[in-house]
Amino acid sequence: MLCETSHPGNIGAAARAMKTMGLEQLYLVNPQRFPDPEAEWRASRATDVLTAARICASLDEALQGVGYAYALSARTREIAVPSVGCRIAAQQAVEQALNQPVALVFGNETYGLTTEQVNRCDRLISIPANPEYSSLNLGAAVQVLAYEVRMAALEPEVVAPARTLATHEEVEGFYAHLEQTMLEIGFLDPQHPKKLMPRLRRLFARADLEQEEVNILRGLLKAFRNPVRRP
């Protein structure tokens, strides 16, 4: 929900930010200029969110039927509602949204939400911005909140696709091959081995070698000893 937005470009940017994070229901409370070509342009391929936007005459009207509302505001004086950090807020919002509509409410670009508007909401969200310059652009603030909501909805976090790692003995075979080759070429001095093998082991251990990579590395070691002469 965007309240009293001045610049239509910011409405478009908010629509795009929402759609990239899988959110669709945009409410506009007294937008100063809407619809507007600038909004369409900034929405890029999220014009469907603009088209479906509901325009309301007051925040109370927009909040009809909403079970829980979060207000984004830098205002803290005379605020009656408890504040909550944006990450926790997003996690709570995702849980609450399973049972009822939840709203995220944003104010005007210059003066934000009024005290009265914030007090209509259940929680005040704070983004931990730079205290010397904490003024996020409206579209950027919507992007951060929408992103946090999506991250919360995707929990538990998806991990990288499983790779097929080389077995213990395959990796040990590579290390033995490497050590033998380094001895042969005189790079590893058996009288003064220093920490060479342990260092190289640590390096390759961090890489979590795959089977095919072990094969490539051993092929490379072999080629060093028996270069292929190409025509």
Add this chain to the structure above:
Amino acid sequence: MLCETSHPGNIGAAARAMKTMGLEQLYLVNPQRFPDPEAEWRASRATDVLTAARICASLDEALQGVGYAYALSARTREIAVPSVGCRIAAQQAVEQALNQPVALVFGNETYGLTTEQVNRCDRLISIPANPEYSSLNLGAAVQVLAYEVRMAALEPEVVAPARTLATHEEVEGFYAHLEQTMLEIGFLDPQHPKKLMPRLRRLFARADLEQEEVNILRGLLKAFRNPVRRP
């Protein structure tokens, strides 16, 4: 670092996004229009970030002295670097930045980063966006990453890692040395290179090479070409 940005407004939006999250060092690689009044306007009170921006002719120039670079890209085909989710990436970046410069690299609004540019970086960052519309506005993407970096920096448990990583140019120097040596011994066939270099880059990228490790590996390559005959 913003590469080949088309719209100056997005440069301004990025500067504002950075400053609200306490970041200041903006690098512009071949911006199409900069400086520009549109950038100033969208930067709002972050024009100091624009004024201090460094303009570079290539990504390699921008990455001089950088210890670790994260690329933001939707491109995943033919990418040699491992990918990482944006939250984890931000946490790692904050730790790494205690010891060395760390870069976040963003591409052009339409075509993103080239495969070659992404492969110049150490990790590919993915933002878990809506698969049906995953195209964040450039300024919005900078806002999300800058926000995650700030959230990570505000975590109390950030401690310095013990390792000092090799710089971008040191690692690239190793790759060039490795490729040249493999060509010389006939292991890499220039007519049929297959995916050998990308695979090896990916392997070593995962290991996050230290300076001393790069020296050991290059010493090893040298020794292969000029074996030391011990008595």
